[in-house]
Amino acid sequence: MIREISIGISMAAVISMLIMGYDVTPFLFLAVAAGALYYFAKMRGLINVKNFDTVSVAERRDFSFDDIGGQESAIKELKEALDFIKNHCSIKQLGIRPLKGILLTGPPGTGKTLMAKAAANYTDAAFVAASGSEFIEMYAGVGAQRVRKLFQSAREIATRQKKDNALVFIDEIEILGGKRGKTTSHLEYDQTLNQLLVEMDGLKVDDKVRVLLVAATNRDDMLDPALLRPGRFDRRVKVDLPDKEGRLEILKLHTRNKPLAEDVRLEIIAKDTFGFSGAHLESLANEAAILAMREGLEEVSQHHFNESIDKVMMGGKLDKRPSKAEMRRVAVHESGHALLSETVRRGSVSTLTVTPRGDALGYMRQTPDDDTYLYTKDFLENQIAIMLAGSVAEEIILGNRSTGSSGDFEQAVRNADIMLRSGMSKLGVICPDTLPQELKHNTITGIVREQEERVKKYIIESKSIVTQTVDILLEKEKISGEHFRAIMREKSN
Ligand code: ATP
Numbered sequence: 001m002i003r004e005i006s007i008g009i010s011m012a013a014v015i016s017m018l019i020m021g022y023d024v025t026p027f028l029f030l031a032v033a034a035g036a037l038y039y040f041a042k043m044r045g046l047i048n049v050k051n052f053d054t055v056s057v058a059e060r061r062d063f064s065f066d067d068i069g070g071q072e073s074a075i076k077e078l079k080e081a082l083d084f085i086k087n088h089c090s091i092k093q094l095g096i097r098p099l100k101g102i103l104l105t106g107p108p109g110t111g112k113t114l115m116a117k118a119a120a121n122y123t124d125a126a127f128v129a130a131s132g133s134e135f136i137e138m139y140a141g142v143g144a145q146r147v148r149k150l151f152q153s154a155r156e157i158a159t160r161q162k163k164d165n166a167l168v169f170i171d172e173i174e175i176l177g178g179k180r181g182k183t184t185s186h187l188e189y190d191q192t193l194n195q196l197l198v199e200m201d202g203l204k205v206d207d208k209v210r211v212l213l214v215a216a217t218n219r220d221d222m223l224d225p226a227l228l229r230p231g232r233f234d235r236r237v238k239v240d241l242p243d244k245e246g247r248l249e250i251l252k253l254h255t256r257n258k259p260l261a262e263d264v265r266l267e268i269i270a271k272d273t274f275g276f277s278g279a280h281l282e283s284l285a286n287e288a289a290i291l292a293m294r295e296g297l298e299e300v301s302q303h304h305f306n307e308s309i310d311k312v313m314m315g316g317k318l319d320k321r322p323s324k325a326e327m328r329r330v331a332v333h334e335s336g337h338a339l340l341s342e343t344v345r346r347g348s349v350s351t352l353t354v355t356p357r358g359d360a361l362g363y364m365r366q367t368p369d370d371d372t373y374l375y376t377k378d379f380l381e382n383q384i385a386i387m388l389a390g391s392v393a394e395e396i397i398l399g400n401r402s403t404g405s406s407g408d409f410e411q412a413v414r415n416a417d418i419m420l421r422s423g424m425s426k427l428g429v430i431c432p433d434t435l436p437q438e439l440k441h442n443t444i445t446g447i448v449r450e451q452e453e454r455v456k457k458y459i460i461e462s463k464s465i466v467t468q469t470v471d472i473l474l475e476k477e478k479i480s481g482e483h484f485r486a487i488m489r490e491k492s493n
Pocket of ligand 1: 067070071110112115171216277280
């Protein structure tokens with residue numbers, strides 16, 4: 001606005017001078033030179049250094065640890081660290097040096113940003129947020145200047161808000177704090193990181209505004225050791241994917257503002273969503289509500305959640321419709337997977353569909369037994385068998401295989417490789433690095449072949465289950481796990 005008014009006044013002045021007969025060439029020259037200088041400085045990021053003030057205030061909502069689900073131990077650890085800040089008087093008395101930085105590490109979408117916001121609330125601190133990528137520019141010195149500005153903004157905002165503490169949150173710290181000397185434009189990266197180290201070293205317990213740096217990353221292996229040494233990021237808190245109880249808590253949090261139908265069983269959804277992060281679960285609850293709205297319903301039902309799990313896992317439904325023959329092949333393939341899945345573990349099939357989603361023309365979703373972090377030999381062999389069953393079913397029912405199985409084979413081979421490395425193959429415990437390539441290949445293909453033979457036997461014995469499932473799938477596009485089990489029971493009697 002001020003810029004527009006200044007331009008207007010200058011133009012009016014120049015026009016008046018022209019009317020009065022003055023030579024305006026020197027003024028015009030000066031104006032062009034000033035404009036060029038301004039443009040150049042702006043290009044280099046020297047003007048309008050990111051205003052962290054506005055970002056932070058907009059992002060700060062009163063957010064507490066109660067709004068974060070499934071991170072009990074991470075929250076406990078973080079709170080213990082934050083108590084140092086709350087009790088700064090006794091810390092000073094005992095001569096304890098102040099806590100300068102807390103590093104939150106963990107997969108994307110697990111709630112690291114939420115934890116930083118809740119930490120600001122817990123310590124009654126002003127909150128200023130930035131992302132590592134905002135500090136990286138082509139020109140040396142700009143990033144360092146932004147780091148200075150970030151800390152300065154934090155102090156100014158805290159003073160304005162009459163707070164004694166400020167929390168600076170940097171997301172994706174690995175971008176700005178990566179190992180020095182590893183990037184092509186060293187100088188800029190190194191200067192930016194050096195400035196961050198200088199800022200951290202300058203934090204004191206008796207500062208007028210006590211500043212705490214909280215950073216988040218999912219690549220802590222990339223961080224420069226100088227950042228990780230004691231006295232810098234003194235505390236590292238792992239924010240992991242939630243377990244089943246955690247997923248239930250998060251689902252409860254994200255459905256508390258949604259009207260749920262009586263049939264909704266959040267425990268079942270939590271069980272079915274092994275590997276989902278908080279962000280996935282938030283999206284799942286949101287998608288379920290959108291589906292209910294599209295159907296013109298006032299409540300969200302279990303089937304909306306089931307459909308959303310598929311959407312979050314596999315992607316949105318696709319418009320492409322395969323030909324009838326291809327649909328039949330997809331139905332045979334998925335029925336083969338389902339038959340093996342149910343044979344090796346009763347109750348494991350959750351849904352079976354030939355609706356194209358994401359990259360898949362159809363899919364069979366399993367209900368995980370329980371959250372599993374260790375796998376036995378039987379489990380891995382069964383998984384290989386399930387992976388191979390789609391292709392084997394195509395061969396037995398349709399007489400040949402298709403290219404649709406390459407992803408399944410990759411997974412089967414990966415599992416066989418895990419078996420080899422874990423000493424579960426006929427070679428026993430091996431050193432994978434010195435194992436001859438041919439021996440490795442033969443052992444892995446041996447494991448896969450053995451399962452292939454086993455699968456062939458099952459599918460030949462239960463051919464009628466596959467063909468009936470295919471007919472129903474082609475008619476209805478989707479079969480629930482219960483329906484599939486009913487077909488199996490009926491055909492086995
Ligand atoms: P990234 O590493 O990608 O930056 P992040 O770990 O910082 O991700 P957040 O930004 O905190 O993840 O979370 C994204 C969204 O996911 C949140 O706004 C929230 O809706 C949801 N969410 C993630 N984790 C949790 C959780 N533990 N409890 C409740 N909601 C969560």
